[in-house]
Amino acid sequence: MVGVTKLEVAAMPGDRDVLKYVQLRYDNDELVCTTDEVNEEENFLFDCTPTPPPRSKVLLHSCCAPCSGAMVEEMRYLMDLDITIFFYNPNIHPKKEYEIRKEENIKYAIKHGIPFVDCDYDSEAWFKRMIGFELEPERGIRCSACFDMRMEVTAAYAAEHGFSYFTTTNATSRWKDEHQVNLSGVRAALLYKDKGVPLKFWVYNWRTDAMTRRKYQVSVDEKFYKQEYCGCSYSLRDSNIWRAQQGIPKVKIGGDTAGLGTRYFENVDADEAEESQQVVDAFFKDANDHFGDAKRPQKYKLALQKSSAVFADRQKSADNVDANNW
Known part of the structure; x- marks a missing residue:
């Protein structure tokens, strides 16, 4: 049976609870966030991530089984990629909901013979990074900070364990801002550029009509x-x-x-x-x-x-x- 690897909090980046791309300040008791500008290199990487060649090692950050279904099929059986599922979602609340989503994801991975990395429930660090963003609407700065955190931990594991690429199931959901998700992935990969680690965040259109339809079909099946x-x-x-x-x-x-x-x-x-x-x-x-x-x-x-x-x-x-x- 395919193994489930446990990743303890102690093995995660020590600065994962620290904002990297935005800063907060108070102005007349109102919270103000600095503009999060996208630079030229980041813009370029949105359009320059070719599909990994067959048998490439890809770390797939997964938020849940429903968002994983069609992606796993596409990557594993059509693209012939060597994928490992990485479950790091300290945002999920409460713990009961987190465990349900995680265990379902593990069962699906085992069914398809895919290695699974089960990360510790790192909610304390997540809430610390979200301080000041409690009143942000969905798709606001809080979501960017959340994607950043999860992609940084995913990238760190990928870099340490010989993965050439990583990507995320968050990019499949209509409830997510695709630009926010991909920018977090691109930036997480760039953290390793100066270290000489050839790590790439894979940007791909997972929201075609066919893929979206297949996602729901897998979820029903x-x-x-x-x-x-x-x-x-x-x-x-x-x-x-x-x-x-x-x-x-x-x-x-x-x-x-x-x-x-x-x-x-x-x-x-x-x-x-x-x-x-x-x-x-x-x-x-x-x-x-x-x-x-x-x-x-x-x-x-x-x-x-x-x-x-x-x-x-x-x-x-x-x-x-x-x-x-x-």
Whole structure:
């Protein structure tokens, strides 16, 4: 049986919780983020990543089994690539949801004889890197910072273990900004350029109509668990706000909401319609408009301040989490 390799937190880059491409500052109590300019070399690499030749070693960062299905088929059986799946997603919240997505991904990898790297649940480092971005809308700076973190850890593993290329299943999803995803991958690869490591982030169009259709077909055939939000606590928050406005039931964590049961992919047409471009565009338009509440950012800011103050009084130790038994 194909092995599952465990990657401990101690083996990950020590600076993974540090912002690399943007800086934060406060101006009249408002958070300001520096412009994240794309340079000429990064722009060039978006268009200059040819498909790896057969039998190339490719590290595939995977966010979940549904996004992996069609990509794995294409890479493994049509392109004849030597792939390893790398599961590093410290953004997924809560831990129960994380474990469900990971275990399903492992089962799919084993079924196809693909090596799998199971990374530690690195949520503490993720939340540290996201400080200041709590109120960012989906596809905002927070998502860039999240993709950067995951691609940097993926690139580090690829460089240390002899992979020539790496890429990510995040590029297949309509819910993600393809430019954000690819820029994070390109930048992570460039970190090794001066070190003489010939590592490339593979940019490819995984969103053709045929690939998108196949993604849903594989999900139905495998009866994959149907997650209902990106993964992080902030996307969960915003998804539930939007769903309430649309009259859609609240997101189920691990399919466990009382009486609603677990959802699986069951019908290609229906499943694809739920994530149609029209639905996706409507969500992001509403999110950018603060779901019709212009005061929403300030409300959340005050709520965060209040909650932080409450928990500060209940902490036994600001440094030792294990000492906080409340």
